[in-house]
Amino acid sequence: METATPVQRRVVRPRADALRNRERIVAAAREMFVEFGPEVPFDEIARRAGVGNATVYRNFPDRDALAREVVCSVMDRTSEWAEEAIAGGGDAFEALGGFVHFSADERIGALCPMLSEAFDQNHPDLVAARDRITDLVEQLMARAREAGQLRPDVEFGDLIVAVSQLTRPLPGTACQGFDRFVHRHLQLFLDGLRAPARSELPGVAATVEEMRRA
Structure with missing residues (x-):
């Protein structure tokens, strides 16, 4: 007798605004790494990207991940x-x-x-x-x-x-x-x-x- 297959979990895709925020962070970091080097503060990257510090850390937990x-x-x-x-x-x-x-x-x-x-x-x-x-x-x-x-x-x-x-x-x-x-x-x-x-x-x-x- 076949057992019932478990209900598949619904795949939660990132929202469009979340993807845009991530792209803005990467673009801002790219510009600032070139201008000031890899040690530029995260809050400066967040400011240029137009997002909050928490959004940067939510996407990239540390500098290595962002770089x-x-x-x-x-x-x-x-x-x-x-x-x-x-x-x-x-x-x-x-x-x-x-x-x-x-x-x-x-x-x-x-x-x-x-x-x-x-x-x-x-x-x-x-x-x-x-x-x-x-x-x-x-x-x-x-x-x-x-x-x-x-x-x-x-x-x-x-x-x-x-x-x-x-x-x-x-x-x-x-x-x-x-x-x-x-x-x-x-x-x-x-x-x-x-x-x-x-x-x-x-x-x-x-x-x-x-x-x-x-």
């Missing part, structure tokens, strides 16, 4: 851009360059270093976002290399280190207007990636595994 969400959301948006570029075909080097400039607009160079040292590098959300974007960068580079547009001695580590260094402003409001220099210097860097190479690169590029250990 991780900010970085993962940035990596996810950048990954989505790369997926669309790959799916759309077109000029391979143009797609790689577009990815680099989009990454700069998303402030990857300023935000990702926050997850070093004290943060849990093996958190499932962070690992998934990092693995996704790593795979997509390698695909973008492989397409440009196969098209004969990317110099053959350039690897993943070269791209990531350069983008991180060229897009990382010093904290503080004095860095407003920094974007016009970032995109200018990134374009100079991209021109140096083009094949044929005009010089021999010294040293050896870092592999994906080495970059993850760094």
Whole structure:
């Protein structure tokens, strides 16, 4: 004889206003982490987001959780851009360059270093976002290399280190207007990636595994 199945619990979905509040908090935190660094007070983030302190803590119980969400959301948006570029075909080097400039607009160079040292590098959300974007960068580079547009001695580590260094402003409001220099210097860097190479690169590029250990 079959037993009666228990009544399924109704799934309670977040309200639309709660989702909007969470998005506002993440957006405000992203801006303020770039401007002032990861130690910016939660009450300042709440003020910029237009919510109360309790709403921030209800969504993010500690600074690690908020910083991780900010970085993962940035990596996810950048990954989505790369997926669309790959799916759309077109000029391979143009797609790689577009990815680099989009990454700069998303402030990857300023935000990702926050997850070093004290943060849990093996958190499932962070690992998934990092693995996704790593795979997509390698695909973008492989397409440009196969098209004969990317110099053959350039690897993943070269791209990531350069983008991180060229897009990382010093904290503080004095860095407003920094974007016009970032995109200018990134374009100079991209021109140096083009094949044929005009010089021999010294040293050896870092592999994906080495970059993850760094």
